[in-house]
Amino acid sequence: MxxxxxxxxxxxxxxxxxxxxxxxxxxxxxxxxxxxxxxxxxxxxxxxxxxxxxxxxxxxxxxxxxxxxxxxxxxxxxxxxxxxxxxxxxxxxxxxxxxxxxxxxxxxxxxxxxxxxxxxxxxxxxxxxxxxxxxxxxxxxxxxxxxxxxxxxxxxxxxxxxxxxxxxxxxxLEPLCVSLQGVTRAKVGCGHHVFVSGAGPIGLMTAMCAKAAGAATVTITDMVESKLEKAKEIGADFTLKADTPNLHEALEAFIGEKFDMSFECCGVPAALNSCIEVTVPGGTVCVVANMPKQVPLDLQVACRHEVDIIGVYRYCNLYPRALAMVASGKINxxxxxxxxxxxxxxxxxxxxxxxxxxxxxxxxxxxxxxxx
Incomplete structure (x- = not known):
């Protein structure tokens, strides 16, 4: 040859x-x-x-x-x-x-x-x-x-x-580490209310990691009904179609308040603005998905509410931890x-x-x- x-x-x-x-x-x-x-x-x-x-x-x-x-x-x-x-x-x-x-x-x-x-x-x-x-x-x-x-x-x-x-x-384990990086960077802990935009693999694994970290509730949105059913299967507390009218109000109605942390996992700019809108003042929005280079963003709301916007780029020092979570049954x-x-x-x-x-x-x- x-x-x-x-x-x-x-x-x-x-x-x-x-x-x-x-x-x-x-x-x-x-x-x-x-x-x-x-x-x-x-x-x-x-x-x-x-x-x-x-x-x-x-x-x-x-x-x-x-x-x-x-x-x-x-x-x-x-x-x-x-x-x-x-x-x-x-x-x-x-x-x-x-x-x-x-x-x-x-x-x-x-x-x-x-x-x-x-x-x-x-x-x-x-x-x-x-x-x-x-x-x-x-x-x-x-x-x-x-x-x-x-x-x-x-x-x-x-x-x-x-x-x-x-x-x-x-x-x-590789996509699991991406989700674990986000949950770790956002400092999800016991009692937190978490919102996840997007019920693809990363969104669902983010929900799993948030639950494993002690989140009180996890709410997920998506456009595909079968993926929302899968979200319920893996432990999400609330699910909602992403095109629901008055989406922000409908999301907050689940827990009676805004969310402590929100994770954007679908790569849609409008969904990122929704994450900012439904996050409690002083809370955190974590951008996990790839976004377009130019994104129209309502920074005024984020700044006025001191919502921290953080990013995720792959993962770091998390493979052993992710493997331990799967081996122990914490993540299925x-x-x-x-x-x-x-x-x-x-x-x-x-x-x-x-x-x-x-x-x-x-x-x-x-x-x-x-x-x-």
């Missing part, structure tokens, strides 16, 4: 990878994989979740305002373009010489972002903001994702799964799994998720029963 750009000529193996080779078009290609470096493990990828940013790349060619994908043949041959997948779990197949905490056969969840560990932000413990972050499946960093049969990853960002945590749940991710697909059916998986009804769609490049 001819060498591809960015890879040495004597590659030991070529593996199947799912590549976005045009808008709304996924197909399998062969790409080379080397032996893991000394500080890496090679994983047989078992589960990969589709997330909102993946869908944005699939449907628009870009996500979160970052650089667009290059769908030219030259771009596709660079070894990163269009190879998505950052919500991942897998089984260790080989370990580098300096890896001591993992061994062949271990089941792990992958934290997809590997920071530089040297910059001021990393040293201050906020490595999610590292300007040299290598985040897999990102067109910005030009780092290939793990939507493939095998993948090499830095071992210190792989977390061994206990026997009672499935590989499916392991892949879902299984009800959020809508459907699983094989790697060969990756195009169908994206089309199914695009319908708007599913919560979490998982792709299994190597199902557990087909481990080799």
């Amino acid at each position: 001819a060498a591809m750009a960015g890879y040495p000529a004597d590659v030991p193996e070529a593996v199947d990878v799912a590549v976005l080779d045009g808008l709304r078009s996924m197909r399998l290609r062969k790409r080379p994989i080397n032996a893991p470096k000394e500080d890496e493990v090679q994983l047989q990828i078992n589960c990969v979740g589709i997330c909102g940013s993946d869908m944005a790349y699939w449907s628009k060619g870009m996500a979160g305002g970052f650089v667009p994908l290059d769908f030219s043949e030259e771009g596709l041959n660079q070894g990163y373009c269009g190879q998505m997948g950052h919500e991942c779990s897998g089984t260790v197949k080989a370990v580098g010489g300096k890896v001591s905490h993992l061994q062949v056969g271990d089941r792990v969840a992958m934290e997809p972002g590997v920071p530089c560990s040297d910059c001021k932000l990393c040293r201050n413990g906020r490595y999610n903001l590292c300007p040299r972050m290598r985040f897999i499946g990102s067109a910005v960093n030009r780092v290939p994702g793990a939507l493939c049969r095998k993948f090499n990853h830095k071992a210190s960002y792989c977390y061994k799964l206990p026997p009672n945590v499935s590989l499916q749940e392991g892949a879902m 991710l299984k009800p959020l799994i809508s459907k699983t697909f094989q790697l060969e059916d990756v195009q169908n998986a994206f089309e199914h998720f695009a319908s708007g009804e599913p919560i979490k769609v998982l792709i299994q490049p190597n199902p557990p029963e087909q481990m080799v």
